[in-house]
Amino acid sequence: MNKRDFPRVHFYDQDFVDVYDRSWAWIADYWTTGDSSRGFPKEKFFQAPEDKLIRQMDQVFASFFLVYSNRIFPASNGLDTLYALQDSEGAIRSAYDISTGKPVLTKENPEGLGLPLFAWAEYNLYHKTGNKKRIKDVMPVLQRHFAWIERTFKRPNGLYAVPVSATGMENSPRGSAVYHADFNAAMAANALYMSAMGDILNDKDIGFQYKRAYFSLKTRINSMMWDAEDSFYYDLDAGERQVKVKTLGGYWPLLAEIPNEDRAERMIAHLLDPGLFGTEHPFPTLAADSADYDKRGMGFRGSVLPPFTFMVIKGLEKYNHWELARECSIRHLYYILDSMHAAAEKERDHRPIVWEAYQPQNEGKAVWPEKSGWPRQQHLAYAGLSTIALMIENIVGLSISLPRKTVDWIIPNLEIMGIENMSLKRNMVTILSNKSGRGWEIHMESEKLYYFTINVLGKKKKTLPIPSGKCSMLIDKL
Numbered sequence: 001m002n003k004r005d006f007p008r009v010h011f012y013d014q015d016f017v018d019v020y021d022r023s024w025a026w027i028a029d030y031w032t033t034g035d036s037s038r039g040f041p042k043e044k045f046f047q048a049p050e051d052k053l054i055r056q057m058d059q060v061f062a063s064f065f066l067v068y069s070n071r072i073f074p075a076s077n078g079l080d081t082l083y084a085l086q087d088s089e090g091a092i093r094s095a096y097d098i099s100t101g102k103p104v105l106t107k108e109n110p111e112g113l114g115l116p117l118f119a120w121a122e123y124n125l126y127h128k129t130g131n132k133k134r135i136k137d138v139m140p141v142l143q144r145h146f147a148w149i150e151r152t153f154k155r156p157n158g159l160y161a162v163p164v165s166a167t168g169m170e171n172s173p174r175g176s177a178v179y180h181a182d183f184n185a186a187m188a189a190n191a192l193y194m195s196a197m198g199d200i201l202n203d204k205d206i207g208f209q210y211k212r213a214y215f216s217l218k219t220r221i222n223s224m225m226w227d228a229e230d231s232f233y234y235d236l237d238a239g240e241r242q243v244k245v246k247t248l249g250g251y252w253p254l255l256a257e258i259p260n261e262d263r264a265e266r267m268i269a270h271l272l273d274p275g276l277f278g279t280e281h282p283f284p285t286l287a288a289d290s291a292d293y294d295k296r297g298m299g300f301r302g303s304v305l306p307p308f309t310f311m312v313i314k315g316l317e318k319y320n321h322w323e324l325a326r327e328c329s330i331r332h333l334y335y336i337l338d339s340m341h342a343a344a345e346k347e348r349d350h351r352p353i354v355w356e357a358y359q360p361q362n363e364g365k366a367v368w369p370e371k372s373g374w375p376r377q378q379h380l381a382y383a384g385l386s387t388i389a390l391m392i393e394n395i396v397g398l399s400i401s402l403p404r405k406t407v408d409w410i411i412p413n414l415e416i417m418g419i420e421n422m423s424l425k426r427n428m429v430t431i432l433s434n435k436s437g438r439g440w441e442i443h444m445e446s447e448k449l450y451y452f453t454i455n456v457l458g459k460k461k462k463t464l465p466i467p468s469g470k471c472s473m474l475i476d477k478l
Contacts (some may be wrong), residue, residue, distance in 0.1 A: 006070055007422040009396055010432055012415050015337050016391060022352065023387040027066075027073060027380055038101030039085055045078040046381065053104060054081060055095045056114035057168055058381035060121045061307045065388035067128040070423040076125055076134070079118065083141045090144030091152075092118075094166070106165070113166040115186045116149060118142055119193035120255075126200065130402030130425050135197050139206070142194060146210075149187065157240065158220045160184050167249055168307070169285055169300035171368075173292040175243045177235035181225050182249025185233070188217040189256035200403075218258050226259075231266035233258075246276065246287035247300075248308050254315025264319045271312065271324070279304075281335040282328045283312050284360035296359060297366025299374070303357040304332070304366070306382040313394060322397075322455075323412045329386075329394040336386055338363040354383035392419065398431070400424065407431065408453040414440050414475070424450065433475075440475040 006024045011017050032047040034040025034054070046062045047054060059078030066075035085101065086092050093103035093112030103112045119142055126135055153160045159179040164172060167182045174180065191214035198206030225233045227242055233250045234242040251267070253259055259267060270276040270287075277283045285300040285308060286293050297303030309332050316325040340352045342363055356375035357366035368374050392398055396417050399408040402425055409431060418432035430445040431452070442454065444466055453463040456475055464473070 005421060006072065007068060007392070008420040009391060009417075010420065011391075011396065011417045016333060016395065019333070019337060019340065019352075019354075019387045020391050023065075023380065023384055024069070026378060027069075027384065030380055031073075032098065034081065034098050034101065038099075040098075040101060041077070041081055041084050043074065043077045043080070045081045046073070047078070047098070048376075048379065048381070052098055053095045054078065054098055055381075056082060056092065057094070057117075057307065060115075060117045061310070061385055062381045063121045064124060064310070065384040067125060068388055068392055068422070070421070075129075079121060079138075083138065086141055086144065090146075090148030092141075092145050108170070109163040109165045111152060113149070113153065113162055115166065115168050115183065116145070116190040117186060118145065119190045119197065123193040123196055126197070127401040127403060132200060132403070135200055139194075139197060139201070142197075143206075146190065146194065155179075157224075158216060159224070159236070160187055169247065169249060171299040171301065172247050172249070172285065173245060173290070173301060174235055174247065175245055176237040177243045177245075178238045179225075179236040179240070180249060181221070181233040181235050182247070182252040184217060184221055184225070185249075185252035185256045185258060188214055188221065188258060189252070191217065192256060214256075218256070221253060221258055226263065231263065232270070233267075245290060245292075246270075248277065248283055248285045248312065251283075251312045251315055254318055255311055257318055261319070268316065268319065268321060268324070271316075271328070279360040280331075280362075281358055281360050282331055283309055288360070295361045297357055297368060297375075299366075299368040299371065302360050302366075303368075303375070304335070304360050305357045306332075306385045310385045310390065313390065322394075322410045326394050326397065326412055329390040333386055333390065333395065335363060336383070339365060353377045354387070355379065356382055404451075405449070406451045406453065408455070410455045414456070418442075438474055441472050442475065443470070443472045445470045 009017055009020050030046055030048055031044040033044050036042050059082055063075045066073050082092050085096055094114030095104040097104055105112045122138055153162050155161050160183055161178045162183050164174050167180050191210045195207050195210035195214060227234055232246055233253050234244060237243055272278045275289050276287045279288055281304050284302045284304055286302050292301050294301045313325045313329055335358055339358060340354055355365040355377055356379040359366050365375050396419060397410045416434045420430045422429050427448040433442045446466055446468055448468050450466055451463055452466045455461045
């Protein structure tokens with residue numbers, strides 16, 4: 001096995017494999033460094049060549065797919081760059097100018113607040129790299145950032161009042177909303193993952209502190225933002241009245257494990273309704289029955305954006321909706337591919353293009369004439385979530401945890417697919433399924449022992465220790 005290559009995916013649709021391979025080739029051009037005299041570390045971080053800003057959302061979400069590069073590309077350098085720019089108050093702003101190192105602040109968002117997702121990203125990095133020392137190193141940064149958000153934006157009712165742009169959906173039609181369901185749920189998820197990292201460090205104080213913050217926020221979101229009749233989490237206005245606009249932000253509570261099973265099932269039903277979030281290209285940032293919905297996208301009034309689709313799919317996983325998560329991932333990637341091929345036909349050099357945002361009911365990029373340069377083309381910080389992370393985790397169906405030495409493979413239907421030459425720290429692993437004369441067979445190759453759980457069609461589930469070397473198993477014999 002070649003240790004200096006990216007993992008290879010195998011899938012019955014070669015177009016999926018091609019866009020996965022292309023993504024790694026494109027990403028090779030997306031690296032830069034900042035001026036160390038401006039507070040930037042010397043290491044290269046992931047960055048579009050034409051972009052003059054380092055953005056919090058880009059770096060958080062890029063870490064979810066860069067971690068699969070077999071350490072060819074560093075997954076955490078962008079996060080470390082943002083941590084190095086943290087100020088004495090604990091603030092890490094949503095964007096910084098690379099030439100000056102100064103935060104980019106606006107009238108709408110004077111504190112430069114972004115969605116608090118660092119703990120989610122770090123928890124994921126830990127399970128993909130097994131680096132416990134990193135958790136110890138970054139925890140003080142994350143604690144200061146958490147405390148800054150609490151001091152600055154937490155109100156006496158226990159909820160956070162933030163500008164709408166801090167939700168990552170700047171022109172989302174939120175009416176008179178002051179307390180946004182998505183930001184508050186993201187803050188709850190932040191506390192949940194901070195607590196989990198405290199447990200990883202065997203630090204009972206950290207574990208307890210953030211668990212308490214999580215349950216406090218969870219209780220308030222459930223009691224104040226949930227509408228039982230509509231089965232949805234709504235934003236609140238200044239008087240704590242629900243603002244009845246269904247945005248995709250109402251699904252952050254799934255990621256934060258806030259609804260109980262019954263509420264989650266009712267929310268998930270909306271994802272299947274074409275009149276709400278179950279459009280041909282899932283999932284629009286605004287429900288299709290909203291008066292402000294626009295099938296052209298118009299920014300966050302219906303556009304489909306990979307990071308928000310990724311968030312919903314990870315939320316579905318929390319409630320074991322693996323088949324729906326996979327089906328929606330496949331539909332999402334088909335729309336990306338169709339839009340890519342259509343764009344290539346128009347380009348003189350037939351160059352395929354992936355976009356920052358897509359239309360929910362047609363192929364092609366989303367539209368927002370009021371904002372020049374939107375959606376950004378080849379915006380791989382977002383596109384890589386779909387073409388790499390969802391491809392490995394939901395379409396092929398692999399879930400990896402290095403600290404636990406486990407690989408889970410959830411196969412909703414038997415197909416020729418798998419992954420080859422994937423690095424699990426210092427262990428190269430290959431897992432492939434195909435049909436032989438003896439029936440459906442899974443071939444595995446590994447340099448070290450690990451534990452493999454296979455779940456076929458929700459009917460057969462088995463965990464086996466996989467020894468070093470080559471081996472195979474027949475699914476019929478499980």
